[in-house]
Amino acid sequence: MDRTPAPVARRRAADELFQRAIVAFADGDHLSAERDWSSARQAFAALELEDRAVDCTVKLGVVYRAAERFDEAEAAYTQALAYYSAHGLDRLVANCTANLGNVFQSTRRFTEAEAAFSQARTYFAAHDLHHEAATCAVNLGDLFWDAERGVDAQVAYTAALDYYRANNLHRQVADCQMNLGLVLWGTDQLDEAEAAYSRARDFYRAQNLQREVASATVSLGGIYAMSRRYERAEEAYVSAIGYYEAHDVRQRVADCAIGLALVFRQTARLSEAENAYGAARDLYTELGLRRQVADCLVALADIFAELGRAEAADSAFAEARSVYASAARGGY
Structure with missing residues (x-):
């Protein structure tokens, strides 16, 4: 006979729901993730574990944003932000603020998004949370590019890239070079864009990341075509098509x-x-x-x-x- 006290058993069940939702979301099963995090939130609230209930609210915000239910995502993050602010949980305030920045960017509220990302970045930098600050810099780069502010996007991506290089975060370096390459290409800095894409592709090849290799190759194809190196452009596109056809990525x-x-x-x-x-x-x-x-x-x-x-x-x-x-x- 299980002699576990009822509150302990309910807490354990809620924790299991929370973890199950994480797995479901990672597997792309957003419906199950939403259901389990919602149930876990109710269970934590019934146990008067408000902090854990708020954790579930944040996770639900992630689900809503992935499903492009931006009003619900904003409401979830705003609710969590109020709790974290009231309890002096400044790092979680910064995390939640950055999450709101993503929602604002997705709904093209660029001024609010810039303010949110900048606020979070300032906090992270002031508290030596440099990895998180670099992530905010990447977010700002994405935002500025969406807002057609190419110079600002280049500055933001370069700041993140400098951090990743200094800390030997090679995958992040490559991914950031892909972002920077797009900005350089879009601002007619073709030689620099080609160098960025080529370095990223070399890393992806060394790591056997074939999907990423194909993406970098397509971008290089565009660079080659713009610089009238048509034979190399054709070779790049044909190579990428081979990968995408093999993996049925029809678009x-x-x-x-x-x-x-x-x-x-x-x-x-x-x-x-x-x-x-x-x-x-x-x-x-x-x-x-x-x-x-x-x-x-x-x-x-x-x-x-x-x-x-x-x-x-x-x-x-x-x-x-x-x-x-x-x-x-x-x-x-």
Whole structure:
């Protein structure tokens, strides 16, 4: 007969629910994670373990944000923040503030997001929590890039990169170089962008991180194409397509096909460009990505016009207009 006192048994059961939710969320089972954290929160509250109930609230905020339920995420983080503030738990206040920054960024409330990330970063830096401060710097870099503030994004990513390098955090260095590469590319610093992407790809290759290798390779393909190194661009896109096809990542296959099509157009290989755009269009159609389908149709219409196939060009343009209108009504 189990002689465990009832409150102890209930506490143990609540702890088990909390841990089970962590596993469920890691496995992508957000519904189960939400259910278990909600149940655990109720159990902790009934046991008057308010701090543990608030921990569950924070975790639920993570679930809501992953599910793009941003109003609920904001409410959860705000509730937790009030508790942490009232109890002088300053580090948890900073953590929660950074979480709110992510919600604000996702809802394009850039001013509030910048204030939240900056506040959290200041706290972490002042308390020698440099890893957390670097994470906030990355968050700010993402935010500034979203807000089209390229110079600020570069400064933020570089600050994080300096920390990761100084502490030999090689994976974080590579990931940060990918972020920085995008900013450098977007601000026409092509040589620097190529160097950043190449260093990241070299690390990923050494660690056999094939998905990340493919991502860096696609980015390098774009750099090569912009700098008119079309043979290298084609090689990069073909290599990435091989990975994405093997892993059935169809949208990335289509995206790479678009890259190839642009290379073929620049090198006057219109028949191959037509085939690449057609393949991308078909994949986007399967995926229900109507705006991308319409973009492909416009590109195909241009090719048909160049080839003197006026009737096919007119038909493709008309279809593109129809698909754009459908996408506008459907919201994607």
